[in-house]
Amino acid sequence: MDWTQSRQMLERARLSLTGGVSSPFRAKAPVPLYFRDGRGCRLTDVDDNTYIDYTLAWGPVILGHRHPRMVEAVAAQASAAHIYGAQHAAEIEVAERVQAMVPCAERVLFTGAGSEAVQIAWRLARAFTGRNRILKFEGHYHGWMDSALISYKPAAAAAGSEQTPNVVLSSAGQVPNSAENVHIAIWNRVEAVEQVFAAHGAGIAAVMMEPVLCNSGCILPGDGYLAAVADIAHRHGALIIFDEVITGFRMAPGGAQQFYGVTPDLATFGKAIAAGLPLSAIAGRRDIMEQTVTGVVSFGGTFNGNPLTLAGARAALEELSRDDGAALKHANAMGATLRDGLREAARRRGIPCLVTGFGAAFAIHFTGRTELVHYRHTLDDDAAKLRRFLTLLLEEGVNALPDGRFYTSAVHQPSDIEQTLAAAGRAMDRL
Ligand SMILES: Cc1ncc(COP(=O)(O)O)c(C=O)c1O
Numbered sequence: 248m249d250w251t252q253s254r255q256m257l258e259r260a261r262l263s264l265t266g267g268v269s270s271p272f273r274a275k276a277p278v279p280l281y282f283r284d285g286r287g288c289r290l291t292d293v294d295d296n297t298y299i300d301y302t303l304a305w306g307p308v309i310l311g312h313r314h315p316r317m318v319e320a321v322a323a324q325a326s327a328a329h330i331y332g333a334q335h336a337a338e339i340e341v342a343e344r345v346q347a348m349v350p351c352a353e354r355v356l357f358t359g360a361g362s363e364a365v366q367i368a369w370r371l372a373r374a375f376t377g378r379n380r381i382l383k384f385e386g387h388y389h390g391w392m393d394s395a396l397i398s399y400k401p402a403a404a405a406a407g408s409e410q411t412p413n414v415v416l417s418s419a420g421q422v423p424n425s426a427e428n429v430h431i432a433i434w435n436r437v438e439a440v441e442q443v444f445a446a447h448g449a450g451i452a453a454v455m456m457e458p459v460l461c462n463s464g465c466i467l468p469g470d471g472y473l474a475a476v477a478d479i480a481h482r483h484g485a486l487i488i489f490d491e492v493i494t495g496f497r498m499a500p501g502g503a504q505q506f507y508g509v510t511p512d513l514a515t516f517g518k519a520i521a522a523g524l525p526l527s528a529i530a531g532r533r534d535i536m537e538q539t540v541t542g543v544v545s546f547g548g549t550f551n552g553n554p555l556t557l558a559g560a561r562a563a564l565e566e567l568s569r570d571d572g573a574a575l576k577h578a579n580a581m582g583a584t585l586r587d588g589l590r591e592a593a594r595r596r597g598i599p600c601l602v603t604g605f606g607a608a609f610a611i612h613f614t615g616r617t618e619l620v621h622y623r624h625t626l627d628d629d630a631a632k633l634r635r636f637l638t639l640l641l642e643e644g645v646n647a648l649p650d651g652r653f654y655t656s657a658v659h660q661p662s663d664i665e666q667t668l669a670a671a672g673r674a675m676d677r678l
Contacts, residue, residue, distance in 0.1 A: 285312030311658030320562035352530035361517030362390025372453035384434035386463030386622025458503035465604030522563035574657035579606030582655035643670035
């Protein structure tokens with residue numbers, strides 16, 4: 248595959264745009280690709296190569312690129328005012344739609360990025376409980392802000408024991424005392440949560456987790472785990488917050504909370520909520536959310552609820568609600584076929600491999616382990632083999648995320664999955 252134009256554009260971009268990319272996570276091997284268009288589940292780069300896209304812009308593109316309803320909705324709003332800094336109908340309509348879809352959503356607030364949604368969720372929880380500490384889990388990602396970027400993929404040498412994991416800052420320049428407000432536990436172990444609450448329960452405002460650990464390997468929660476953690480938190484007067492920035496509007500119309508039947512006190516959403524436009528949301532119990540009404544809890548944002556984005560979200564959520572959630576059933580069914588096919592392809596070739604996660608979000612791991620339960624287990628993955636596999640796939644015209652994650656959308660078709668499995672088989676043969 249020829250990536251000459253992408254390489255040239257990277258050279259040029261580096262002289263103005265720091266590192267040549269807008270998010271260092273995207274500076275991926277073998278060369279960060281520059282794209283010129285996308286349609287359905289396919290992307291075209293500046294060298295005119297076409298890829299079946301399983302990155303979906305790291306999650307948002309749940310309806311595929313350039314879905315006709317999204318184009319129509321954004322175009323209609325583009326010829327009206329782009330921003331009011333005041334109220335408009337689409338805000339209410341989207342909030343009502345979220346309320347109807349998401350079990351915990353007694354009230355909703357909109358903001359821009361998932362990272363921001365996490366900040367207001369934590370502030371609401373701290374104000375409501377009068378406590379400071381958040382219990383989060385190793386390997387879970389809740390955005391890049393100082394307070395939250397803690398123990399996200401710590402190196403094995405820095406992580407400490409499983410019993411008492413270290414609280415590890417993840418970036419130079421981070422305010423060092425961010426770590427003081429966070430407890431870290433190993434995920435998917437009820438006893439680890441019990442242990443932290445036994446020692447520090449009176450100070451913990453909330454337990455926050457990705458209900459499916461999408462950011463460190465797409466690992467599912469064990470049977471009863473989510474309910475058990477919610478119960479422990481509540482027994483100690485703490486709140487439970489699900490970070491559904493990935494699982495929301497992807498795993499099921501009402502997110503992981505609907506799928507698993509465990510309703511958190513608060514939840515954060517982003518990515519798929521507006522199918523590619525920049526929107527995030529916080530949803531939850533009315534008594535907690537309405538602390539912003541009196542100004543007891545301060546919250547703002549110039550671009551909150553902006554009309555272009557909300558017009559997109561309105562169209563996206565209408566599409567996702569249609570026919571009893573048929574779009575997400577399809578996305579999850581396509582993903583399940585691909586996930587199972589990849590497992591089988593590796594098994595047939597005797598390649599030690601696990602494919603973890605749910606239908607519309609899963610990850611491939613080249614590992615000798617028979618099961619992945621939490622982040623630390625992913626440290627045994629063969630990272631070099633994964634990089635090679637992903638490069639071979641890219642050369643075959645299949646684009647997945649650099650950590651081996653695959654996202655499927657409502658527009659991937661059985662023929663795309665078949666084509667991808669054939670490509671994956673050839674890539675595995677060359678590993
Ligand atoms: C679970 C989770 N929470 C929060 C975020 C932060 O969202 P954003 O990148 O929109 O700030 C992400 C982003 O990937 C995420 O995956």
